[in-house]
Amino acid sequence: MPERIADEAILRAVDDGFARQVAFLQDLVRFPSQRGEEHPAQSFMAAAYEADGYAVDMWRVDVDEIRDLPGFSPVAVSYDDAFNVVATHTPRNATGRSLILNGHIDVVPTGPLDRWVRDPYDPVIEDGWMHGRGAGDMKAGLSACLYALSALRSLGYQPAANVYLQSVVEEECTGNGALACLQRGYRADAAFIPEPLEPRLMRAQVGPIWFRVEVDGDPQHASGAFSAGANAIEKAFVIIQALKQLEIVWNARKVDDRHFHDHPHPIRFNLGKIEGGEWTSSVPARCVFEMRVATYPGQRLEDARAELEACIADAARADPFLANRPPKMTYNGFMAEGYVLE
Ligand SMILES: [Zn+2]
Structure with a gap:
């Protein structure tokens, strides 16, 4: 035939x-x-x-x-x-x-x-x-x-x-x-892999990383002295803001990437989950958040991890409470390199 x-x-x-x-x-x-x-x-x-x-x-x-x-x-x-x-x-x-x-x-x-x-x-x-x-x-x-x-x-x-x-x-x-x-x-x-993205062959992909950050507070009753306690949820936002700044830095690097340089926002730092606090009148003792970030093809995962860990450590050091009580970070899912099929 x-x-x-x-x-x-x-x-x-x-x-x-x-x-x-x-x-x-x-x-x-x-x-x-x-x-x-x-x-x-x-x-x-x-x-x-x-x-x-x-x-x-x-x-x-x-x-x-x-x-x-x-x-x-x-x-x-x-x-x-x-x-x-x-x-x-x-x-x-x-x-x-x-x-x-x-x-x-x-x-x-x-x-x-x-x-x-x-x-x-x-x-x-x-x-x-x-x-x-x-x-x-x-x-x-x-x-x-x-x-x-x-x-x-x-x-x-x-x-x-x-x-x-x-x-x-x-x-x-x-x-x-x-x-x-x-x-x-x-x-x-x-x-x-027939993933439902755009109807065309996709040959380049960023590599997602998941991590989880546990932030401690100093629990006190909300009616205590104005300066008493440290609010774990508010302290978590100190770390989150620092990570969102790093997101801007990572996205600016797209100019060096052959496949993602004209992508509007190739690297999303997604604050996907957050949980914190115990009682409306208690200063929260703990806040846990989870984030998804991504790396470009060719970027080494150990370098990406080192940058993420330094970002969190630096932000904690700059905060009077977190400096003495640094957050705990763990990797709890995706640890994937970016990829290009030439
Ligand atoms: Zn899928």
């Missing part, structure tokens, strides 16, 4: 299977697969891969097996229920180059339910868009990979090399799920 006609036939076969693909995606969105709750969705993926005839490997991610590998991110939660799934297509005759199609099953928290117009896990389609947490990021990608291969199969074609369909956990906080696939031995000539 001439190549052109084959292309058109394949596109048509994808279209022919699209209603089934969308229904599959709806089923997948109904699983609330937030961090730590991915197991039922992963079992669903494993069953779908098996039904399509792939050899399926499902295993629990073991932190001890990956903790010494490059790309490992610190783990702050239990992996007792963190399962990866990989489906393998083995060709009749291996003549081509192998491919990994990787997607993540975990979704980020829904946020306040009263800000949703419907259940976040009810995949309603409206005006051609499917709504629901995880529908875009990135269960659509997982479904598309599976149905791309089944479109080929419906025409009697198959890839002429190994193809690995990977459904991984832990993408939204560490990347350790994909790392565990590498550790388990899954390699290919290329990997493609």
